[in-house]
Amino acid sequence: MRETAMEVDREDGRSQNQLRPLACSRNILHRAHGSASWSQGDTKVLAAVYGPKAGTKKNENPEKACIEVIWKPKTGQIGKPEKEYEMILKRTLESVCILTVNPNTTTSIIVQVVNDDGALLPSAINAACMALVDAGIPMKHLAVAICCCVAKSGYVILDPTKLEEQKMKAFAYLVFPNSVHSVLPEGSLRVEGEPIENGIITSVTHGIMSVDDYFYCLERGRAASVKLSDFLRRNLQQQSTDSSKAG
């Protein structure tokens, strides 16, 4: 069974389940309809949203809004890993946004990697969500993304740095819907009898891990996503009260 409170030596002195310091600012680019910068420790990602623009792309369904993602790496040419990130981001955001509100439109999201120090895809997903909020695109709920690593000896750490990621035998990027503070009664927001925040929107894993390890990662990730959603909520509320004072 798992040992609780195992003392693990992480290079920056964090505990197993501790996330790196988060920072997020919105409305940093003036020409974009929405923009956000998200940093987790040294990993920093910038996201910009342009949209909705008229017309959908060729093979897309014109009865729904279309989301297009462009991923720009920090250095180098665009290759297969960038295309994979684009596809994962696109699918994740498609399930988070309400696509039927503006049919036959395209919303473009451009993600620019400013610095990559581990957990790049989750940071990008978080940044993209905040940028969508800044642009005012209607969404069902926010997506909260986290990275969990499994080491050879079986313990799980959250939010790894790049060095830690390379040493681990497997890691998983998990995206959860954010926790809900709702005025509706308890029962109505359940999916298959579990509260909606217990589901997974996206999961991408690399490396071999046992099925039990994976479920353990899910639990840890779930717990950490609650902390992340609180951070998001405070950040959004704070900035909206600031702008209302200025307005």
Next chain:
Amino acid sequence: MGLPNANGDLSTEVEVDAFRRLFPLHFYEKHLLESISPDARPLGRARETTIALGAVASANGSALAKIGSTTMLAAIKMKVMTPSLETPDEGCIVIDFHMPPICSPIVRPGGPAEAAPVVAKQLSDTILSSGMINLKELSLVSGKAAWMAYLDIYCLDADGALFDTALLSAVAAFSHLEIPVVSLNDDGKIVLSEEQGLSDREPVNKEKRKINLSSVPFSLTCVLHKNYILADPTAEEESIMDTILTVVLDSSSQLVSLHKPGGTVLAYTSAIQVS
């Protein structure tokens, strides 16, 4: 939203096809209620799978895999190269996945399909991280020569479950792979030996040998729709359902990869069911 009325035999037939095109989601839902999919498969059953080894005679190893109508041809060509300084004992595998326009009406010439680089990367991640092939086996002379295996997978017919078929064909091609005999010639270069071995050259490896595969990965793609999990979707099913999930397990039941890009929220219980 008119439902077709049973008005005589011919008109019912036409109506069903039209219904399938116009309201695909309703069409599938009606089938899912009966726990069956339109091609008469029960929900949990995958399509018929066939593998043919040695499909390409000129390649060192090859296989043709078919799951239902999805067809993939994998071929491996071995070339000798110098290993990198950090890993002098290891060979290298380069995996490339192509989706030529023959495979599907949505792929147009002049640019790769959207799905191609994603499947390629997933495939290379899975094969390299599953530890199926020990790269040290691909080494010839430590520090000087090692094999580089070029694995090319061509999609000939794309009808859903691309990753599954590609992985199957890649594993089959590796199992069919025979490493050719080589020897060191006077310049210190490795050359392929001829049939009747020349007496002054010692072959570096004595005979054509097969490569050892450990922990072979298997994958299954499913689509999720409300409470139903439909295994091994066709292209039509994949395009209308918004949640696709691919699980890769290896022979010791370890999870190699769980790939679920976006889609509806999946509760824990369903995740357990799938694995």
